[in-house]
Amino acid sequence: MHRSSRTGRSPRAAAVLAAALTVLGLLAGGCGPETGGVRGTPGAAGLRDPYFPKLGNGGYDVRRYALDLAFDPETGRLDGTARITARATQDLSALNLDLAGLTVGRASVDGEPAAVNRAADELTLRPRDELREGAEFTVTVDYAGVPEPLTDPDGSTEGWMNTAEGAVAVGEPAGSMTWFPGNHHPSDKAVYEIALTAPSGLTALSNGVRVSTEPVSGGRTRTVWRQSEPMASYLATVMIGRYATTTGTALDGIPVVTAVEPSLAAATAGLRAELPELLARQQERFGPYPFGAAGAVVTTDGLLGYALETQTRPVFPAAAFDRTTLVHELAHQWFGNSVTPETWRDLWLNEGFATYAEWLYEEEYGSVPTRQSFEAAFAEDANWAFPPADPPTAENLFDPPVYQRGAMVLHELRETVGDRVFDELLRGWAAKYRHANASTEDFTAYAEEVAGRDLGALWDVWLYGDGRPEEP
Structure with missing residues (x-):
C-alpha cells in the first residue's frame, strides 16, 4: 500500500516522509523495514543465578564459539577474535556478553558493525538491524590485552593465568570471561572450535580433538582444537607451554x-x-x-x-x-560435563556424583565398602555445615557438604532403592540428560520415577535437612 494513493501527495514527497519516519522510529528504539516492524528489547544483562546473578545473559542461545587466539608469552598479550553463532530467543534490540578486562577493538552482528558499550564485565552490542525471535545470527568481536585472573569468593584463583613460558586457562565458575566474550553461565552450552597461535617451541592444548597444526609467520604455530559436543563455558581450557x-x-x-x-x-x-x-x-x-x-x-x-x-x-x-582424584575428574565427564547443572545451586549433582564415583571405585577395586566411606563422611562435622542443595553463599559453593554430603545423599538413595534400581538410575540419569542441563528437582523427580515411589522423606533429611541425623 502506498501512502500517496490516499493523501494525494507526490511519490517523491511520500518517499521523503517515509524515510523521515523510519529515522525517527530508529531513534526511538523501533525498527526499520528490514526487520518487518519488529520492536525488540535488550536481552537481560545477567541470568539471576542464585550465586552469580550477573553471569550469563538473556535473549539468545549460543550454538557455537569459534575462538581464534594468538598469545605472546614474552609480553603476556592475548589477541583474540570470537565468532559466536547464536539464536535469538526474543525480539532483540541489543545483547550482552560477559568479558572481564581486555579491550574490544570492534564488533559486528552478521557482518554489519554493531555499536559497543562497556560497563565493567558487561559488553553490550546493539546491532544495526534488530533481531527477530528465532533468527540465527553471528556476533564477531575483536579484542586484545593482557588477561588477568579472577579471585573467587572462596579465595581461589581462576581464569587466564600467565606462566613463565606460557599460560593456563581454567574457568569454574566465572574465569572463562577473562579470555573470551560469551554467555558465561552453565545453562547455555555450545560447541567450540579453539585456534591457538603461539611460539613454535611450545605446545598449545585445548578441549576435544586436535584437527590441525601448522606453522604460521613469525616462528609461530597455529593449532586448532574442536569440541563437537556441547560444553559449558566454565569447562573450556587452554594450556600453552612446554x-x-x-x-x-x-x-x-x-x-x-x-x-x-x-x-x-x-x-x-x-x-x-x-x-x-x-x-x-x-x-x-x-x-x-x-x-x-x-x-x-x-x-x-x-x-x-x-x-x-x-x-x-x-x-x-x-x-x-593421584588415582582417586583422577577417578573423580573422569567421572565428571558424565556428571557435570555431559549432564550440566541448570544453575550453580545444582552443583552437588556434579560433586556428589563424582565423590560417589570415588567410593564406588574404592569399593570395587580397593576393598573399601561404600558404607565405610559413607560412615567416615558422616562422622566429619564439616560435612554438616549446610544442606548440599543449598549452600548459603557463593563462598561456600565448593565446601565439603557439596561433595561429601552430596555423596551421602546418593548412598542413602542406593540403600533405599537397592543396588539394581540404583545402577539403573546411575546409567539412566546420564542418558536422559546427556549433553543437556538438569536441576536438583529434575534429579529427585527422575529418581522417584525410576524407583516407582515417593522419596520425599529421604530428600527432606539428606538433601535439604539442617544438621546431622541421629543415625547414619
Missing part, C-alpha cells in the same frame, strides 16, 4: 592426549597410562562415554590449587594427580 605429550586411544578408538610438564613425565607416566582402563570401568558403570576425546594435563605445583574437570581434558596440579 609439555611432554603422549597420544593413544581408549574405548575402541577415542583419541587420548595427555600432557605433563617435562620434569613430571616419568613420575606420572604410570597413572597416565591407566586412563583408558579407568574410562572403561566408568563406562561400564555410568553408560557410554559422552565425548569423542579424552585426556589429562598435569602442571607443576604452585599454579593451581585444585584439579578441575575441564571437558575431555581435566587439569591437575602435580600434588593432586
Whole structure:
C-alpha cells in the first residue's frame, strides 16, 4: 500500500516522509523495514543465578564459539577474535556478553558493525538491524590485552593465568570471561572450535580433538582444537607451554592426549597410562562415554590449587594427580560435563556424583565398602555445615557438604532403592540428560520415577535437612 494513493501527495514527497519516519522510529528504539516492524528489547544483562546473578545473559542461545587466539608469552598479550553463532530467543534490540578486562577493538552482528558499550564485565552490542525471535545470527568481536585472573569468593584463583613460558586457562565458575566474550553461565552450552597461535617451541592444548597444526609467520604455530559436543563455558581450557605429550586411544578408538610438564613425565607416566582402563570401568558403570576425546594435563605445583574437570581434558596440579582424584575428574565427564547443572545451586549433582564415583571405585577395586566411606563422611562435622542443595553463599559453593554430603545423599538413595534400581538410575540419569542441563528437582523427580515411589522423606533429611541425623 502506498501512502500517496490516499493523501494525494507526490511519490517523491511520500518517499521523503517515509524515510523521515523510519529515522525517527530508529531513534526511538523501533525498527526499520528490514526487520518487518519488529520492536525488540535488550536481552537481560545477567541470568539471576542464585550465586552469580550477573553471569550469563538473556535473549539468545549460543550454538557455537569459534575462538581464534594468538598469545605472546614474552609480553603476556592475548589477541583474540570470537565468532559466536547464536539464536535469538526474543525480539532483540541489543545483547550482552560477559568479558572481564581486555579491550574490544570492534564488533559486528552478521557482518554489519554493531555499536559497543562497556560497563565493567558487561559488553553490550546493539546491532544495526534488530533481531527477530528465532533468527540465527553471528556476533564477531575483536579484542586484545593482557588477561588477568579472577579471585573467587572462596579465595581461589581462576581464569587466564600467565606462566613463565606460557599460560593456563581454567574457568569454574566465572574465569572463562577473562579470555573470551560469551554467555558465561552453565545453562547455555555450545560447541567450540579453539585456534591457538603461539611460539613454535611450545605446545598449545585445548578441549576435544586436535584437527590441525601448522606453522604460521613469525616462528609461530597455529593449532586448532574442536569440541563437537556441547560444553559449558566454565569447562573450556587452554594450556600453552612446554609439555611432554603422549597420544593413544581408549574405548575402541577415542583419541587420548595427555600432557605433563617435562620434569613430571616419568613420575606420572604410570597413572597416565591407566586412563583408558579407568574410562572403561566408568563406562561400564555410568553408560557410554559422552565425548569423542579424552585426556589429562598435569602442571607443576604452585599454579593451581585444585584439579578441575575441564571437558575431555581435566587439569591437575602435580600434588593432586593421584588415582582417586583422577577417578573423580573422569567421572565428571558424565556428571557435570555431559549432564550440566541448570544453575550453580545444582552443583552437588556434579560433586556428589563424582565423590560417589570415588567410593564406588574404592569399593570395587580397593576393598573399601561404600558404607565405610559413607560412615567416615558422616562422622566429619564439616560435612554438616549446610544442606548440599543449598549452600548459603557463593563462598561456600565448593565446601565439603557439596561433595561429601552430596555423596551421602546418593548412598542413602542406593540403600533405599537397592543396588539394581540404583545402577539403573546411575546409567539412566546420564542418558536422559546427556549433553543437556538438569536441576536438583529434575534429579529427585527422575529418581522417584525410576524407583516407582515417593522419596520425599529421604530428600527432606539428606538433601535439604539442617544438621546431622541421629543415625547414619
